[in-house]
Amino acid sequence: MNLVVFSGPPSSGKTSIILKIIDALKQREVRVGVVKFDCLYTDDDILYEKAGVPVKKGLSGALCPDHYFASNIEEVVQWGLKLDLDLLITESAGLCNRCSPYIKEIKGVCVIDNLSGINTPKKIGPMLKSADIVVITKGDIVSQAEREVFASKASSVNPRAITMHVNGLTGQGAYELSTLLIDKEKEIESVQGMELRFPMPAALCSYCLGETRIGESYQMGNVRKMDLGDDYE
Amino acid sequence: MSNLSIGKLIEKYPFVTTYLDENKLDVTGYEDLRFEEYLNHFSEEDIENWAIDKERLKEDLEIYINQMKEFLGIDDEEAVSSLTIIAGHDKSMNPEGFKEFTINKSEIISIVGPTGSGKSRLLADIEWTAQNDTPTGRSILINGEVPDMKWRFSSNNKLVAQLSQNMNFVMDLTVREFVELHAQSRLVEDVEDTTQKIIEAANRLAGEKFDLDTHVTALSGGQSRALMIADTAILSSSPIVLIDEIENAGIDRKKALDLLVSKDKIVLMATHDPTLALIADKRIVIKNGGISKIIETSEEEREILKKLEEMDTFIQGMRSDLRAGEELTVKN
Numbered sequence: 161m162n163l164v165v166f167s168g169p170p171s172s173g174k175t176s177i178i179l180k181i182i183d184a185l186k187q188r189e190v191r192v193g194v195v196k197f198d199c200l201y202t203d204d205d206i207l208y209e210k211a212g213v214p215v216k217k218g219l220s221g222a223l224c225p226d227h228y229f230a231s232n233i234e235e236v237v238q239w240g241l242k243l244d245l246d247l248l249i250t251e252s253a254g255l256c257n258r259c260s261p262y263i264k265e266i267k268g269v270c271v272i273d274n275l276s277g278i279n280t281p282k283k284i285g286p287m288l289k290s291a292d293i294v295v296i297t298k299g300d301i302v303s304q305a306e307r308e309v310f311a312s313k314a315s316s317v318n319p320r321a322i323t324m325h326v327n328g329l330t331g332q333g334a335y336e337l338s339t340l341l342i343d344k345e346k347e348i349e350s351v352q353g354m355e356l357r358f359p360m361p362a363a364l365c366s367y368c369l370g371e372t373r374i375g376e377s378y379q380m381g382n383v384r385k386m387d388l389g390d391d392y393e
Numbered sequence: 394m395s396n397l398s399i400g401k402l403i404e405k406y407p408f409v410t411t412y413l414d415e416n417k418l419d420v421t422g423y424e425d426l427r428f429e430e431y432l433n434h435f436s437e438e439d440i441e442n443w444a445i446d447k448e449r450l451k452e453d454l455e456i457y458i459n460q461m462k463e464f465l466g467i468d469d470e471e472a473v474s475s476l477t478i479i480a481g482h483d484k485s486m487n488p489e490g491f492k493e494f495t496i497n498k499s500e501i502i503s504i505v506g507p508t509g510s511g512k513s514r515l516l517a518d519i520e521w522t523a524q525n526d527t528p529t530g531r532s533i534l535i536n537g538e539v540p541d542m543k544w545r546f547s548s549n550n551k552l553v554a555q556l557s558q559n560m561n562f563v564m565d566l567t568v569r570e571f572v573e574l575h576a577q578s579r580l581v582e583d584v585e586d587t588t589q590k591i592i593e594a595a596n597r598l599a600g601e602k603f604d605l606d607t608h609v610t611a612l613s614g615g616q617s618r619a620l621m622i623a624d625t626a627i628l629s630s631s632p633i634v635l636i637d638e639i640e641n642a643g644i645d646r647k648k649a650l651d652l653l654v655s656k657d658k659i660v661l662m663a664t665h666d667p668t669l670a671l672i673a674d675k676r677i678v679i680k681n682g683g684i685s686k687i688i689e690t691s692e693e694e695r696e697i698l699k700k701l702e703e704m705d706t707f708i709q710g711m712r713s714d715l716r717a718g719e720e721l722t723v724k725n
Binding site for chain 2: 184187258274275277278281282285286289290294299300301302303304305306307308309311312313314315316317318319320322323325327330331332333335336339358359361384
């Protein structure tokens with residue numbers, strides 16, 4: 161079974177792109193399954209069900225969705241193997257620009273959209289920088305100039321990735337993307353012992369542990385202060 | 394290149410500043426260090442806080458420089474002068490209604506067929522330079538040969554530029570800033586001259602003129618389309634331009650197509666507007682996911698086009714009179 165990790169900011173078009181990929185792969189009789197990770201709520205699983213593929217969702221609740229991903233991915237892989245899938249796709253919540261749930265030996269795809277502004281490539285950390293494939297969406301509603309500028313900016317923070325334009329509405333480019341996800345040599349039986357591409361941030365301050373009160377005396381652990389300067393004098 | 398100091402590296406490859414900037418690496422004061430030495434100045438805390446991957450940044454810089462060098466080195470020999478489509482089949486696996494179809498640069502081909510008939514698929518086949526490895530079974534040749542895989546995977550050398558009627562400007566910049574930004578990303582040397590050329594070309598197409606200090610978001614529909622077309626013609630590196638309808642308001646469509654053709658582009662135009670469809674040398678008819686036939690624009694159709702253009706000029710004239718606040722009269 162091949163495993164592919166999809167990541168990307170909210171509303172960038174991850175679900176639409178995955179649905180179009182499913183369409184393309186069904187024509188080739190590839191068995192696909194999807195696991196959607198999110199924080200509090202998602203109804204994307206209904207969309208995948210409608211598309212006729214096995215789907216599970218995992219809501220991380222009070223935990224960081226990416227940490228939750230890392231602690232559940234092995235079980236998810238075993239679920240996919242039990243269903244005898246050819247391709248298992250996981251879709252991240254994409255809540256935080258700092259993290260990415262990519263795993264070293266597993267293909268990682270980052271979906272970003274042209275509408276999110278020209279500085280997006282700068283704002284997104286490892287989620288974009290360490291992806292194998294960068295998919296740029298919503299190219300049909302911005303000017304060609306912006307498409308080119310955006311793609312060149314994305315490529316300057318991750319020059320080794322394959323950068324593709326895929327249209328989540330018409331599916332243009334989705335078939336092509338789907339061919340890049342199936343790779344006999346990358347088939348896996350388990351992700352046990354594999355490593356994340358990038359460490360998740362060190363957390364554990366008092367607020368991680370449920371503190372709600374504001375104030376210096378309640379702050380413990382990993383606390384960092386903004387430098388506001390002293391120009392208010 | 395790993396032996397060069399950052400200062401020397403920037404001198405040799407000015408585009409390196411884009412890489413540093415996009416990766417938020419401020420090298421001010423470190424110009425004398427090599428890139429690796431510069432990366433080593435980050436503390437463990439910086440590395441964690443800003444998610445810095447030193448090894449990757451070092452390797453990627455090299456990849457980036459090589460890509461940019463390759464991009465700058467594209468010369469006329471490699472220019473795309475023709476595009477050939479070798480027939481595949483439609484959704485019902487019936488063979489397409491042609492064998493092989495070659496489009497040369499400066500040619501205009503229109504594409505007709507109902508929504509969902511397979512226009513996007515045709516375009517995707519071209520963009521991906523299909524080699525009998527897409528659902529249609531088509532193959533694409535460039536200059537008569539099986540194309541280099543770079544067209545599939547390079548982010549700065551895309552084969553197809555698109556102009557569709559839903560396109561908008563998202564950035565809130567002045568026309569000057571906007572064009573400059575695009576010119577810089579294409580590593581154009583004389584940015585000012587190019588900017589000037591684009592605004593002049595755009596103003597020749599637009600019904601109402603605008604200047605460099607206008608915000609792109611404040612342009613009218615016609616002006617926006619004029620700027621997008623002029624910008625794509627002059628600045629885009631893609632040799633093939635796909636146009637998805639050009640609305641007939643506030644822009645001289647004939648001149649727009651002439652401009653694209655004069656820049657050696659191959660123009661594919663999805664349209665059901667007879668004035669546009671008949672300007673094309675040939676038109677591709679799409680049905681059930683396949684090309685059912687290719688029609689050459691006949692003499693009779695060219696006569697019809699003349700009539701349509703007269704009507705068009707008449708309507709455009711009325712439009713400008715209205716804009717100028719005049720009363721309409723039937724002129725002869």
